Amino acid sequence: MSAVLTHAPAIGVDGGLALCQEPVRVVDDSSLSDNQQADLRRAGWMAAAQAGDRAAYERVLGESVGLVRAVARRQGVPQDLLDDVVQETLITVHRVRHTYDPARSYHAWLSAIAARRAIDSLRQLGRRDRRELHEPLAVEQHADERQANDAAEQDERAAALREAIASLPPGQREAVEQLGLREHTLAEASALTGRSTGALKVNLHRALKALRNRLHGEH
Amino acid sequence: MADAPNHQLLIHALGADLAPVRRLRPPLWRTFGWTLLLAAMAALLVWHYGLTPMLTRWRGAPDLAWAGIGAVLTALVAGWVAFSLGVPGRPVARAWLVLPPALLWIGASGVGCLRSWVAPDTVVAATMAEARGCLEFILAFSLPLSALLVWLLRRAYPLRPVLTAAMIGVASAAGSASLLEICHEFDAAATDLAVHALAVGLVIGVNALCGGRLLRPRRPIAAR
Structure with missing residues (x-):
């Protein structure tokens, strides 16, 4: 069977006619492995997405999630950070989708971006770990009773804060989690939650x- | 704490924001554009100085011709590598391709220092100060060439920005050295070679330092 991956020419809103809208690849795929066929299929979808085909775009992004997770895992990203890497990679793919050349492997292109995002995530984690004092070291250096009391008080306050956040209505809780705890920008949080920046x-x-009202009793 | 993010929600949001895009031209195409500009600058210099002095020098001392050819090839290969590095997924090992032409350029320049005769229509720069014109020429031409390469890479996404910027530096320094060959009044000598090495090193260093920052991929921003 031959695979002919094509998409309709389209007028680009970001600066003119979409270029190179000729058939992307014509290959006899009977000799291709499943992986190669999947890569060809995704290349075709991405090419269509570059021309503005939303359905093809959502399909290729949907199939990219597993690939990104695999790349991030190979890079050594901890399990609890895998979803963050997936989201950041998808947003990056969206921003640089014009750099994809449909004549080449989609997998190689996506993997390179995912690996970069995974490394960024690990670096960020490393920086955070350096800033935070390791617990045994903290006890050794600050073993006096007053500081131990302070720490206990701080734990109590953190627990109260967690409880207060959990009691918020879903929309408000989401805003605090995305903007306050995860430190996403408004634009990022908007893309992640599907809410407008104004609503956030x-x-x-x-x-x-x-x-404030709940923790300090302010009215 | 938050649940695992809903990827499908993000995918729908990105899909809703989708607009057709103009594809980045292949690295070879963009290298061709960069070569055309280099050729246009060379044509202006040839128009001003003429080809005869350069050809006379090359006939009298073929090592100068080899050094010139090495510099041109280094400029083209480094330009192509910089454009390639701007596309995710292209092999980083391509950067090594700059080495053979660079070795020809540096090697031929070095061999020229061992010659016992002076190339026709040239003088030997006895001090570094005498060869200062070469330094100024390479720096002055490298600036627009580097700026142009950074501009041509504005829509690219270099995952290794410092290496890409260093390649821009190599390309523009080698390009300037190639142009200098058209009107170079000094024969190969240790002093002249040292000035060239200083100029090329400066251009590559400044590019790696500043260009790396300019080209550094920004943290992902959400769809508009």
Whole structure:
């Protein structure tokens, strides 16, 4: 069977006619492995996405999630950070989708971006670990009773804060988690939650007010 | 704490933001554009100085011709490597391809220092100060060439920005050295070679330092 991957020419809104809209690849795929056929299929979808085909784009992104996770795992990203790497990779893919050449492997292109995002994530983790004092070391260096009491008090306050956040309405909780805890930008949080930046800002404002009231009894 | 992020939600959001894009031209195409600009600058210099002095020098001392050819090839290969590095998934090992032409360029320049005769229509720069014009020429021409390469890479996504910027430096320094060959009044000598090495090193270093920052991929931003 021959695979002819084509997509309709389209007018690009970001600066003119989409170029190179000729058939992407014509190959006899009977001799190809399953992986190669899957790669060809994704290349075709990505080419169509470059021309503005939303359905093809969502399909290729959907299939990319597993690939990105595998790359991130190979790079040594801890399990609890894999989803962050997936999301950051998908956002990067969206931003640089014009750099993909449909005549080449989609897998190689995606893997390179995913590996970069995974390394960034590991570096960020390393920086965070360096900033935070290792627990045994902290006890050794700050063993006096007052500081131990301070730590216990801090734990209590953190638990109260966690409880207060959990009690927020879903929209407000989401805003605090995305903007406050995960430190995403408004634009990132908007893409991740599907809410407008305006709604996120309002929800964050209301959440902070509710948290203040609950923790400090301010009215 | 938050649940695992919903990837499908993000995919729908990105899909809703999808717009057709203009594909990045292949690295070879963009290298061709960069070569055309280099050729245009060379044509201007030839128009001003003429070809005869360069050809006379090359006939009298073929090592100068080999050094010139090495510099041209280094400029083209380094330019192509820089454009390739701007596309995710292209092999980083391509950077090594710059080595053979660079060795020809450096080797032929070095061999020229061992000659016992002076190439026609040239003088030997006795001090580094005398060869200062070469330094100024290479720096002055490297600046627009580097700026142009950075501009041509504006839509690219170099995953190794410092290496890409260093390649831009190699390409523009070698390009400037190639152009200098058209009007170079000094014969190969240790002093002249040292000035060239200083200029090329400066261009590559400044590019790696500043260009790396300019080309560094930004943290992902969400769809508009």
